[in-house]
Amino acid sequence: MTHGRRYWLGRSWFGLISAFLYAPIVVLAIFSFNDSRLSAVWRGFTWRWYVAALTNQAVIDSLRVSVIVAAVTTLVATVLGTGAALALARRRVRFRAAYEGLFFLPIIVPEIVVGFATVTYFGLIGLSLGMTTVIIAHVAFSLSYVFFVVRARLASLDPRLEEAAMDLGATESQAFLRVTLPLLAPAIVASALLVFTLSLDDYVITSFVAGPGASTLPLRLYSMIKTGITPEMNAISTLLLVITVVLVALSFHLQRGRLTRTTVALAVGIVLAITLFTFGRGSSEAGRRHLNLLIWSSYISPRVVREFEQRYHARVHIETYDSNEAMLAKLQAGVVAYDVIVPSDYMVRILVKENLLRPLDHSRLPNMTHLDSSALNLPFDPENRYSLPYVVGTTGIGYRRDKVAHPIDSWSVFWDERYRHRLVMLDDMREVFGVALRRLGFSINTTNEGELRQARDLLIRQKPLVRAYDSAAFDQVLLSGDAWIVMAYNGQIAKAMMEDPNIAYALPREGCTLTVDNLSIPRTAQDPDLALAFINFLMEPRIAAENMNDIGYAIPNRAARPWIRRELRENPALFPPPEALKNCEYLSDLGPMTVVYDRYWTELKIHP
DSSP states (O other), X not given: OOHHHHHHHHHHHHHHXXXXXXXXXXXXXXXXXXXXXXXXXXXXBXXXXXXXXXXXXXXXXXXXXXXXXXHHHHHHHHHHHHHHHHHHHHSOOTTHHHHXXXXXXXXXXXXXXXXXXXXXXHHHHTOOOSHHHHHHHHHHHHHHHHHHHHHHHHHHSOHHHHHHHHHTTOOHHHHIIIIIHHHHHHHHHHHHHHHHHHHHHOOHHHHHHOOTTOOOHHHHHHHHHTTOOOHHHHHHHHHHHHHHHHHHHHHHHHHTTOOOHHHHHHHHHHXXXXXXXXXXXXXXTTTOEEEEEEEETTOSOHHHHHHHHXXXXXEEEEEEESOHHHHHHHHHHTOOOOSEEOOBHHHHHHHHHTTOBOOOOGGGOGGGGGBOGGGSSOTTSTTOSSXXXXXXXXXXXXXXXXXXXXXOOOGGGGGOGGGTTOEEEOSOHHHHHHHHHHHTTOOTTOOOHHHHHHHHHHHHHHGGXXXXXXXXXXXXXXXXXXXXXXXXEHHHHHHHHHHOTTEEEEOOTTOOEEEEEEEBOBTTOSOHHHHHHHHHHHTSHHHHHHHHHHHOSBOOBGGGGGGSOHHHHTOTTTSOOGGGGTTOEEOOOOGGGHHHHXXXXXXXXXXX
16 A cells, blocks of 8 residues: 555544544534524524523523532542542552552442432431532542542652752751642642533532532533423533533643643633632622522523512522432432422322422412413312412424325324334333323323233334434424424424424324423422412413413413413414313323333333
8 A cells, every 4th residue: 555545544534533523513513503493404604592591591500500519629629639649649558559449439430320329328417409419429529530640640750859859958848839749730730620620511420419509501401401402502512512622621731741821821811710700690699588499491481580589589599300200309318498399290199199299378379360270170189289280281293294295193103114214202101102002092001011011012013113212302303304203292393383384293183191290389498488479470471471482381371371472372282172182191100010111111222
């Protein structure tokens, strides 16, 4: 092979590897400038998602929490890790290898194990989840990185330098401060930047130990995915990526001992920027009451929150979650203090059984008279003693009219060979089994194992036709045309319909899942009076309409209809006719049968 061919072969190989590693990141950055609300189709260049991200108070608050946690974690972990490295390097310590092994464990133990163990420990000692618990957990897993970076630098230092200083009359402390510490400084600063980056990015451990007022930016981003990937999320992710790259590059630069004026100035600039951002909110919190709200992402209008804060001189701390089960786990741990939560229908019954909800005082909720009667007195809470409806929805079929020639009215379309690899199912155990059970004529809440086994076999036969199981971006692949028929939540399809008139939504004749997300007050609420005022405020007709106009989900408030935007009010995906819902059901708690559902779901997912 000639030199020229080897040269171009090497260049091509490097290009392919680079594309494999960085193509998704480049696409994310490009679509952060997309003029469409949904990121599947390019509609032109815009800066508005960056403006939206930087003016989104919930995102800014989450970023501020992330920065505070990362800064404190960096300070504590750097001091402790450096001290430990010096002690093991310079002192005679028995079982030195065992101690070093202890520092190595947090790096190799799976994060999910660390997160679960940490929240269990906090529950055992009765420490309430919040920013303190997040910082403690972050220090615990990041300490090791400081230890090993500083330890490596110490191993390369010549101990005779310190001995020479003491021979010349310096004390041990003077020799350390004037000889050893300056030589260690690049490693200490580099490890600090590395810890700051790791803390800023962490999601898994934080999701276990975060409590009210401690929702970090990664937690918020992940919860936002549940309601669709938008260019605003791309913009936030791009900004976070840029910050991370700068910090990591600076860290590597310093690890090489390049402590120049430029790097020092850059590090000082970063510290000043962090300080200004962290404490820039000022003293506007003084004298305010605090309401801790646990809610799905993008499920409440920032304008509505601001109006409540002004009217009641309060501050609303919004924390988001990605599943009902995650919310249940936190409430069961007993170390969180949310004032208002938004559980789905079946979860309300579970929370009542677990004695985790506080009864609602209806005499202090006069605006509940505005609610739609069809959303009241439902099976999971027959007298609305513990919950009031907030958002209602259905799970049906979204499809492209320009690709599917005939109207769709049955779940059987998901077994149609003509649409092989053009079908997307939700990545949700209950919803997917609900489709098969409905097609077989059974209830979606069956506890008959024989019926469930038939549903599993039907889904296994269907699996070769399915393009993906996806609960986050089904609307995106439908808009892009990669999928023609998707199992879908009505709220996201309603938004897609406003983007593309070829998108349609159908409720199958066999029936579907009805959902109601509710407003409830946990038994551990710190300010139940303010929580009742908040729930009553959300049920005011004008407020409810403003909320729905911003979030785009159906709010069952009859008196709010005149203020709701026409394209939402007349959207059949959001407000279907009553006869279309006659065969639909609410999900209910399955009790011990849940284990069987889990087993069959696993068998379906691992089936080739």
